[in-house]
Amino acid sequence: MDKKKGGLLLSLRKDMNRRAISDRRLEAIFRTLSRHPYIVSAFICLALTGFGSYSYKFLNGVTVYGVFMIIEFFYLRRFLKQLDDSGKHTAGAVLTFAGKTLLTLAAVNYFVHTQYKAAFICFAGLCAVLVIYVVLLNNDKKFHDRVTCLALAGAGFVLRYSYVFMSDIYTRQNDVWYFGGEGGHAGYIEYIYNNHALPNFDPTTLWQYYHPPLHHIICAVWLKFCASVGIEYYMACEAIQALTLFYVCAVTITVYKILRLFDLKGKALTIPFGMCCMYPYLVLMSGGINNDPLMLCFTVGAIYCVLKWYREQTAKNIVKAALCIGLGMMTKISVGLSPLP
Structure with missing residues (x-):
């Protein structure tokens, strides 16, 4: 009996060791993330939001069970790879596959069936x-700061x-009003969407139309x-939150780059970056569809580019800073008033 228990524990340990990621592969992952962080972030945001179908109003059992079948396919693929030389599965592999499936x-x-879907997603995602x-920390200590920052992000x-996921386009918004109306950011977006042109009248006569149009043009093109592609109109309006979610993710990425410019390590890096990742207003801003998220994205980008230019005074860096400031002012005039180094 003891030998059987020992064999079971040994097989479970072997199964765990197979799943450990190598240092070389982890280095390749971080290299990819550092080279294309904004592209990776945009892909994740658009993939998880699914053009507005992420909303609890449109999610149904068929979609969820379809996702389960995809996950189960990867479980099965992993399970089949764990055949030993005799063509049999170890007890650990069988128990692991059955446990993960159940x-x-x-x-x-x-x-x-639960009504607390957003809370469930939050809990499952954090787990x-x-x-x-925990898995990545088992690798070399040189990855500790990067793994910690990746977990915080x-x-x-x-x-x-x-x-x-839990909030729609009318929940806790700022100066948005509603689609189908004339004023507010929603009306501004809808005007460009319907007329394929900027307002040809005095913009001060309608609420919020005085803002520069970059954010509203992007939203209208996205709509x-x-x-x-056949998405229902209200669902397409919900999909605007995919853009603002990406803008806020881009802010956190740029903040990380700023911290790295100062060669911060250990707690000096992880504490301020963690405060940025968990900042409550950024959570609210990710669900807002006004021009503030894009404005903040360009503002932080301008600060980063100016700091980089200060260290390496090249035309490339100053042009990047100028683009961030210019595009930011095309989103909201207050970007021009932001204090830069």
Whole structure:
């Protein structure tokens, strides 16, 4: 009996060791993230939001169980790779596959029937981030700061995504008004969407139309794209939150780059970056569809580019700073008043 228990524990340990990520692969992951952080962030935001179908109003059992089948496919693929030379599975692999399948099915079934879907997503997402953090920490200590910052960024994203999931385009908005009306940011976006042009009248006669139009043009183009692929109009309007969610993610990425410019390490890096990732107003801003998220994105980008130019005074760096300031002022005039170094 003791030998059987020992064999079971040994097989479980071997199964765990197979899942450990190598230092070389981890280095390649961080290299990819550092080279293309904004592209990776945009892909994740758009993939998880699904053109507005992420909203609790449109999510149904068929969609959720479809996601379960995709996850189960990866479980099965992993399970089949764990065949030993004799063509048999170890006890640990069998128990691991069965346990993951049952737990995932139970979680999916609970998610379909619970009314607290956003809270469930937040809890499950934070647990997944914690697991990834613990697994990656088993690697070389040289990855400690990067793994910690990656976990903080993941936890912050889960909080913001959960908020976007639970709130629609009219929840806790600032100066948005509503689609179908004339005033507010929603009316401004809809005017460009319907007329394919900027307002040809005095913009001060309608509420919020005096703002520069960059954010509203991007939103109108995004609405047009969503409508062209057959997405229902209100769902397409919900999809605007995918853009603002990405803008806030871009802010956190740029803040990390700023901190790295000062060669901060350890707690000097992780504490301020964690405060940025968990900052409550950024959570609210990720679900807002006014021009503030894009304005903040360009403002932080301008600060980063100016700091980089101060260290390396090249035309490339000053042009990047000028673009951030110019595009920011095309989003909101107050960007020009932001204090830069």
